Amino acid sequence: MTPIITAFEASPDEGQGLARDMPVRWAFEEVGQAYDVRLVSFAAMKEAAHRARQPFGQIPTYEEDGLVLFESGAIVLHIANRRPGLLPENADARARAIAWMFSALSSVEPVVVEREIAFFTERDKPWYAERVPMIEARIRARLGELSRYLGDAEWLDGAFGAGDLMMVTVLRRLSDTDLLEAFSNLAAYVARGEARPAFRRAFEAQHRVFLAASGKA
């Protein structure tokens, strides 16, 4: 059976590929696995049928032959475990690539997403203007550490892999800011990720959903 994932019927990111179906689509493209997409509305996401697959009422989910998964990181890892292309054969290198996946989601993403949470929930508060620089200082500190580690390497640990896929995905959330500008190696790293043919195919696929939803296709 072709795996089926869920994605936003109308993504709040307006087709920028920042929703969490993007890393899953990208992973499918990297390993050459066909997939189907079921689009869900915001209302449907919060209903019991979807919550049975995703307890937190979010996308994406993954279904194949009776297996139901959620969490983009877990789905990308599952895809990477089933087909070659995203994880090295060598067991140690494989463990390190998986460590970078966790790192992207646990050590970098929460720092980055705090800025978005503040915007969505506090931008009308009197303290917002003072809080944003505090949040951005934490983002810069984390980016500085990542930048020093990456140095002039092309990818985080040898060849491109699932860890890079997740890290580039997380860093792309800063695309509409100038926060990456001070770290030219990270900006170039993100650009290398976005230039991959598999990324382009995934991006176009999710962008077509936005165009259709907005009546532009």
Added chain:
Amino acid sequence: MTPIITAFEASPDEGQGLARDMPVRWAFEEVGQAYDVRLVSFAAMKEAAHRARQPFGQIPTYEEDGLVLFESGAIVLHIANRRPGLLPENADARARAIAWMFSALSSVEPVVVEREIAFFTERDKPWYAERVPMIEARIRARLGELSRYLGDAEWLDGAFGAGDLMMVTVLRRLSDTDLLEAFSNLAAYVARGEARPAFRRAFEAQHRVFLAASGKA
């Protein structure tokens, strides 16, 4: 070679088992794997030698036969992949257990940790008193979703596994609050985790480090 992990020489949690070496110690105990611990000071954590192992200058790290890993989630998964006890044999059940690990770290922990970040960085700010209830409302919403999913089940997906280990670890960060009280099934779930002999052994091991550091042992 016996794996070596790093842990705080003087944990800021004062031996409550809330530092990130705790889930790794717990995983070792669940699978019956002996391990060594190298304690690091706050100063040493930020030095180049440690950052070569952990780019963000944090604990824990994991070293064994030339393999160096970081990220508690990745280390727990590595331990679980090497020895039976934390992941089911069945491939689908295994993928679901891993999904719960990602869920604990990506969907629950950032919401929970936001409260701690606010305390450490904003408790002297005029807006702190108004922000805390906003943060706690988000924590309650997430706990409510998890509570509805868990229902009256003992663990998240069948037998106790790596997903439960990470989820209980994350929920324990709320131990000093009353936020779990409204969700009696989650409070009982955490208590079941803490009652496991492997948890107790891990807890005692990290607590002895605190006692020694504070001159109480």
